[in-house]
Structures are given as structure tokens and as C-alpha cells.
Amino acid sequence: MNENVSPDERLRQMIARLKESDNRVTPQRYAVLKVLAHSFEHPSAEDIHAQLLDNFPTMSLATVYKTLALLKQQGEVLELEFSDLCNRYDGNKPYPHPHVICTGCGAIVDPSFQDFAEISQKMMDETGFKIVAHRFDFYGLCPDCQNSE
Amino acid sequence: MNENVSPDERLRQMIARLKESDNRVTPQRYAVLKVLAHSFEHPSAEDIHAQLLDNFPTMSLATVYKTLALLKQQGEVLELEFSDLCNRYDGNKPYPHPHVICTGCGAIVDPSFQDFAEISQKMMDETGFKIVAHRFDFYGLCPDCQNSE
DNA sequence: TTATTTACGGATAACTATTATCCTTAACGA
DNA sequence: TCGTTAAGGATAATAGTTATCCGTAAATAA
Numbered sequence: 001m002n003e004n005v006s007p008d009e010r011l012r013q014m015i016a017r018l019k020e021s022d023n024r025v026t027p028q029r030y031a032v033l034k035v036l037a038h039s040f041e042h043p044s045a046e047d048i049h050a051q052l053l054d055n056f057p058t059m060s061l062a063t064v065y066k067t068l069a070l071l072k073q074q075g076e077v078l079e080l081e082f083s084d085l086c087n088r089y090d091g092n093k094p095y096p097h098p099h100v101i102c103t104g105c106g107a108i109v110d111p112s113f114q115d116f117a118e119i120s121q122k123m124m125d126e127t128g129f130k131i132v133a134h135r136f137d138f139y140g141l142c143p144d145c146q147n148s149e
Numbered sequence: 150m151n152e153n154v155s156p157d158e159r160l161r162q163m164i165a166r167l168k169e170s171d172n173r174v175t176p177q178r179y180a181v182l183k184v185l186a187h188s189f190e191h192p193s194a195e196d197i198h199a200q201l202l203d204n205f206p207t208m209s210l211a212t213v214y215k216t217l218a219l220l221k222q223q224g225e226v227l228e229l230e231f232s233d234l235c236n237r238y239d240g241n242k243p244y245p246h247p248h249v250i251c252t253g254c255g256a257i258v259d260p261s262f263q264d265f266a267e268i269s270q271k272m273m274d275e276t277g278f279k280i281v282a283h284r285f286d287f288y289g290l291c292p293d294c295q296n297s298e
Numbered sequence: 299t300t301a302t303t304t305a306c307g308g309a310t311a312a313c314t315a316t317t318a319t320c321c322t323t324a325a326c327g328a
Numbered sequence: 329t330c331g332t333t334a335a336g337g338a339t340a341a342t343a344g345t346t347a348t349c350c351g352t353a354a355a356t357a358a
Contacts, residue, residue: 024325026335045316060337065316083230083344086315100276111275119262123287126260127249131289138272140280173354175306194345209308214345232315235344 010092011037014076021074031056032067036077036091042099042108044086080108080137098136104145111138159241160186163225170223180205181216185226185240191248191257193235229257229286247285253294260287 005013014033018025025033035048043051049064068089071077078090080099088108096116101108116134124131141149154162163182167174174182184197192200198213217238220226227239229248237257245265249258265283273280290298 024334026325028336058337060339062317062338063336066335069317081230081232083232083236087232098272100272100278100280102278103281109276109278111272113268113271113275120287122262123247123249123260124289126262127258128292129249129251129258129287129289130295131249131287132252133288135284135286135288137284138269138278138280139282139284140273140278143277146279173305175354177307207308209310211309211346212307215307218346 005092007038007092014071014091017074017076018070023070028052028056028059028063029067029070031059032064033071033091036071036089040092040110042080042088042090044088046086048089080135096134096136098138100138100140102142102145103139104141107142107144109142154241156187156241163220163240166223166225167219172219177201177205177208177212178216178219180208181213182220182240185220185238189241189259191229191237191239193237195235197238229284245283245285247287249287249289251291251294252288253290256291256293258291 011033014037015025015030018029018033023029031052032048035043035051039048045061045064045068048068049059049061052059052064068077068079071091071094072079076091076094078094078096080088080090082088085106093110097114098111099108100111116136120131120134123129160182163186164174164179167178167182172178180201181197184192184200188197194210194213194217197217198208198210201208201213217226217228220240220243221228225240225243227243227245229237229239231237234255242259246263247260249260250256265285269280269283272278
């Protein structure tokens with residue numbers, strides 16, 4: 001599962017994967033990968049774009065989306081979809097895992113609990129589905145937002 | 150939690166709740182509630198609208214959305230949000246519960262597992278969040294879609 | 299019953315995150 | 329260095345949902 005990998009090592013992994021599949025590692029792509037590897041707050045496409053504008057003033061938001069789409073296809077980024085908000089991305093742990101989401105400020109953190117094998121098997125046994133992914137989100141207020149109420 | 154309530158009883162509950170809060174129960178709203186109470190396949194807004202066009206040829210899709218928004222606000226319907234697909238609605242069990250979702254045909258079924266108290270408490274202890282809701286989705290292929298591959 | 303007020307329904311415009319399109323430019327191999 | 333092809337940038341298009349506006353129906357009071 002490649003857990004507990006440093007941001008730089010994770011960056012190398014993503015670059016290697018792109019090269020293996022004959023995709024070019026352009027300066028723009030490298031920059032997006034770097035932000036993803038070093039971000040633990042699950043940034044949105046616009047967050048990533050905003051962070052890159054300093055060094056890449058002409059960086060298009062479309063390029064960020066295209067790079068994210070490529071990484072999704074390679075299984076190198078996890079997309080957290082929201083219908084009413086913008087999607088958020090996790091490049092450090094691209095496999096399904098639980099998230100705790102603040103409905104006040106939008107913060108997203110990863111809890112340590114990760115064990116879904118058993119419960120996933122239970123669901124398959126009961127429903128006959130062949131389950132390949134899952135989503136486990138908890139919604140509430142983070143400590144900061146609780147205090148500032 | 151009002152589990153295992155018959156569709157007709159569930160319909161009465163929703164109507165009662167609307168009247169309590171001084172909302173009118175118009176023929177259009179009644180029709181939307183009825184579809185929600187009798188549907189177990191988690192219909193979309195358009196599904197509901199399509200089912201009603203026979204008896205209400207002038208029913209507007211906006212009316213369906215408005216009624217769903219009202220029910221959401223009252224906590225009488227659960228909205229399952231998808232960023233790439235249309236949202237789906239559960240009027241029978243308006244509280245958070247797990248779903249098993251077919252990525253082939255879009256079918257959504259409710260497994261029997263419902264116990265989230267313990268795991269929810271664990272998340273609160275670890276993160277300091279005050280958790281009020283959750284989402285637990287399993288994605289895979291239903292038996293029918295597995296066979297027709 | 300009638301008048302009055304207010305909420306509701308219907309049609310449609312607006313919104314917004316994301317994707318597609320199109321053309322130019324940059325990357326890589328020979 | 330040249331030629332091929334993928335990638336970037338700007339912008340149009342998409343689609344589910346929400347907002348707006350006005351006519352109408354529902355509830356209340358006289």
C-alpha cells in the first residue's frame with residue numbers, strides 16, 4: 001500500500017509511473033505532482049493552481065485538471081468527489097481510506113483507522129457485489145470550528 | 150431510528166412533519182412524497198419526475214427539486230451526492246447508513262450492517278472532531294453486471 | 299362566502315465545477 | 329537539427345442543480 005512514504009519519495013514514485021507509461025514529465029506536470037506529494041490537506045484543483053501561479057504565471061487551470069485526470073487514470077491520486085463543493089485530491093494515499101471532514105471550514109484529515117478488509121468482505125458476502133473501492137467519510141466540526149462558534 | 154416502517158406509514162410520517170412545520174401538502178408534494186416513500190432503489194430527481202409525469206403532465210422538475218430541498222432541510226430525506234452523476238435520494242431511511250453502489254448500472258442497495266456508533270466514537274476520540282454524520286459507500290459490480298461482462 | 303395574504307408551482311435563466319475543443323508550442327527521438 | 333506528436337493555454341461547452349419571476353392556488357379572516 002506504500003504507506004508512510006516521504007513526500008519526496010512519493011514524488012519520485014509518481015514520476016516513475018508517468019515515465020513507465022510513456023507520459024512526458026513537463027515542468028507543469030512536475031509542479032503539480034510536487035504540490036500533490038507535499039500536500040496533506042487534500043487540496044482542490046484551484047488550490048493547486050493557486051499555489052503554482054507564483055512560479056508558473058501562465059499555468060492554466062485546465063492543465064491542473066488534465067494532470068489530475070492522468071493521475072486518476074494511473075491510480076496515482078485519490079479523488080474525493082463532492083456535488084456541492086469542488087473535488088479534493090490526495091496524492092499521498094491514492095487508495096481508498098477514511099476521511100474526517102469539517103463542515104465548517106472544509107478541512108479534511110486522515111484518521112489512523114484503515115482496516116476495511118473485513119467489513120468489505122462482509123458487504124460482498126451479503127450483497128453478492130464484487131466490491132473494488134469504497135468511500136468512508138465522517139462529517140462534523142473540527143476543534144477550531146467548535147471553539148469559534 | 151424508525152427502521153422497518155412500511156411505505157404508507159413512512160408517507161404519513163413525512164406528511165405529518167410537513168404539517169407540523171406549517172408547510173402545505175399540495176398534490177404535487179404529496180405525489181413526490183409518495184414516490185419517495187415507496188421507492189427502495191434510491192431514485193434521482195429525474196427518476197421521480199419521470200414517474201410523476203403520467204399523473205401530473207405539467208409537473209416541473211424544479212418542483213421536485215424544491216420538494217427535495219424542503220425534505221432535506223427537515224431531515225426527512227437522505228441525499229446521496231455524486232459529483233459526476235446525478236444525486237440520489239432515500240426517503241425511507243433519512244439517516245446516514247451504508248450503501249453498496251454498482252458502477253455498471255448505477256444500482257444502489259442497502260446492506261444490513263448499520264452499526265456506526267463505535268467506529269464513529271473512535272474517530273471523534275482520535276481527531277477531536279464533533280462528528281454528526283457520515284457516508285459509507287462501497288463501489289463495485291452487482292451480480293447482474295458481473296454476469297453480463 | 300368573499301376578500302386578502304402568502305406560499306407554491308411552472309417555466310426558464312443563471313450558476314459553477316469540470317470537461318472538451320482547438321490551436322500553438324514544447325518535448326523527445328532520429 | 330528536424331520532424332513527429334504529445335502537452336499547454338485559452339476558452340467554449342456541458343450538465344445537474346439552484347435562483348428568479350410571475351401567475352395561481354391555498355389558508356385565514358371578515
